[in-house]
Amino acid sequence: MPDSKHTALSRRSDTTRAAILHAARERFAADGYERATIRTIARDAGIDPSMVMRYYGSKEGLFAAAVAVDLKLPDLGPLPRDEIGSALVTHFLAMWEENEVLTALLRVGATNQAGAERMQGIFQEQLLPVARQACPDPEQVPVRAALTATQLLGMALTRYVLRLPPAVALSRQEIVAWLAPTVQRYLTAPNP
Amino acid sequence: MPDSKHTALSRRSDTTRAAILHAARERFAADGYERATIRTIARDAGIDPSMVMRYYGSKEGLFAAAVAVDLKLPDLGPLPRDEIGSALVTHFLAMWEENEVLTALLRVGATNQAGAERMQGIFQEQLLPVARQACPDPEQVPVRAALTATQLLGMALTRYVLRLPPAVALSRQEIVAWLAPTVQRYLTAPNP
DNA sequence: ATCGTTGGTCAACGATTGTTGGCAAACGGG
């Protein structure tokens, strides 16, 4: 019988599974999808490449499991209307720097079709609802959210992927001070 | 003697060289560096893979030759101070859509170290001088130029690489209307 | 007509990749 008393409890392999996911996120973030090989990920995790296949089926399956992203976007309801730009930029910076998953996803999204579609999904399911709270005209929510995405992803691209020196040198507070008015305008300002 | 009378004139192979470059740009733009193989590029160009090696030495050499980018940024001198944002965004959109080189470079820059360094070079040698014309304080030129790059590259990323539907649906005029004030502020506004 | 130069094909190399199946050891409930 497959399920005895500890059905949902820690099996011995959960440690390995987690190690694989951790190594996979690091490699995908550093090298992108194609150059991150199952062999190097397995070596980082200290196990055999075949284990990766057993636990995640294929390289695509591993990637899908490694970049399950939850942006944990805040509820904009209780916030003053003119602070949502600053709140969003601050939150995005924190999310991006505490966690290499987002960099991995961005790198892969730029090269891989599946990665790009996953980013489209995150945009639609996580950023759109938040934009709906901030944007008065429901008709314009997708456009406003997309404009916000251009600025936030553009900063992530230049700072964490391309690593343009002046973008890397900026402090978090400086970035918020510069980008918050932009995001604020994209979400709440009347049509230009 | 290698050079007879037609030293700088059209050799027969120049057609092939150009065909290879054209196919390479298409493939690098569509697939990124790793998935664009020399074999498929050669097939697109209608010749043998070994010719690519003969003419460009290696895959890296081919890439270097394929993405020699000149942004042809306009001289901002004769322009009214408050129109440089609009002028830059308009020019960037035109450059990006007339030519797949930029998309290729962005895709590769997101995955490949050499590609990222090439983008840093373009930023430094082509965008910085223009920002120097628009920005009053010389000390702040790199920061202002980097901020501009985040917005312009962010739009390119979401529209031409990730292809977020709302970003694709925008017309050029709408993009200029939304982004021009942002770029204008990044380049000319006082510190926030 | 001849012969070096150029433009091009073909077949193969060594390396690396994702992926698979077989087998050994450790575990754990009966």
Place this chain on the structure above:
DNA sequence: CCCGTTTGCCAACAATCGTTGACCAACGAT
């Protein structure tokens, strides 16, 4: 203690990659 299950390693497969060298055909000046 015993036996099925889990966890893991090893070796190998087939495919694909960048790259190379041998070989052939067409050209062009002498």
